[in-house]
Amino acid sequence: MAVMTTERPQMELEQFRNIAAIAAEREDVVFEFINGRIGVKPVPDGDHGEIIRWVSKRCMQHRPDLWLYAEQGLRVDRYRAGHAKPDGALAKDGAFAGQGEWADPEQVLMVVEVTSYDADTHRRDRVEKPVAYAEAGIPVYLLIDRDAGAVTVHSDPQDGRYETVTTRTYGHQVVLPDPVGVTLDTEELKRYAR
Numbered sequence: 001m002a003v004m005t006t007e008r009p010q011m012e013l014e015q016f017r018n019i020a021a022i023a024a025e026r027e028d029v030v031f032e033f034i035n036g037r038i039g040v041k042p043v044p045d046g047d048h049g050e051i052i053r054w055v056s057k058r059c060m061q062h063r064p065d066l067w068l069y070a071e072q073g074l075r076v077d078r079y080r081a082g083h084a085k086p087d088g089a090l091a092k093d094g095a096f097a098g099q100g101e102w103a104d105p106e107q108v109l110m111v112v113e114v115t116s117y118d119a120d121t122h123r124r125d126r127v128e129k130p131v132a133y134a135e136a137g138i139p140v141y142l143l144i145d146r147d148a149g150a151v152t153v154h155s156d157p158q159d160g161r162y163e164t165v166t167t168r169t170y171g172h173q174v175v176l177p178d179p180v181g182v183t184l185d186t187e188e189l190k191r192y193a194r
Contacts, residue, residue: 047192051114051144052087054188059090062182067093068112073102076136084132088112090140090180105133109179110140115147117194135160140180149193151186153177 056068068088076084083102090110096103111133115121125143133141134157141154141162150169154162155177168174170189176182 047146047194048087048114048116051146051189051192052112054192055088055112055142055144055184058184059180059182063180065092066090066109066180067095069096072096074105074108074111074136075102076105076132084129086111086129086133087114105136105138108136108138110142110176111138112142112144114144117146121147130154130162130165131160133157134162139178140176142176144189146193149190151184151189 052068052070059066059068068090070088071085072089073083073085074089075082088111089105089108090112091107095107111129113125113129115125126145130141130143134154137157139155139157143152143154145152148167148169150167151172151174152165152167153174153176154165156163164177166174168186170186170193172186174184174186176184
């Protein structure tokens with residue numbers, strides 16, 4: 001007797017890449033491959049880019065030995081077919097040389113995500129990514145949450161979760177613990193709030 005399933009067939013990654021290449025002419029959205037299905041999210045806006053610039057500048061001022069790599073693909077265990085592209089990955093200069101599109105996260109000291117104004121941001125940035133990054137052993141996950149007007153620092157990854165999670169609203173000092181070792185004054189983030 002055959003067993004019937006109500007699940008729709010999953011798409012292969014290569015099929016998605018072909019569709020995404022054709023759809024690349026769209027300027028208002030970015031296509032993502034999420035658990036075997038196509039997902040769509042808005043293109044990051046100017047404030048999103050300014051926030052990444054702000055984090056990068058602050059890190060470089062305090063830690064010139066590090067660089068915030070934008071959209072560097074990382075191999076993670078169970079998240080979205082084992083791949084994640086954080087808004088920023090903080091690592092030493094040259095950390096990703098020769099690794100291709102999907103790099104080993106071993107040298108990453110911190111990942112940075114800035115929330116988007118879309119329906120999927122809660123699940124993606126606040127629920128799934130902290131688990132994926134903790135499972136990958138990334139020491140610090142910095143979430144700049146534009147909806148909440150707050151910054152959340154996840155640190156001390158243990159057994160697939162971050163043991164320490166601290167949230168501060170814009171305008172407060174935020175400590176990025178070791179191995180990052182940087183304190184951020186988040187007052188400027190108020191300029192990029194809606």
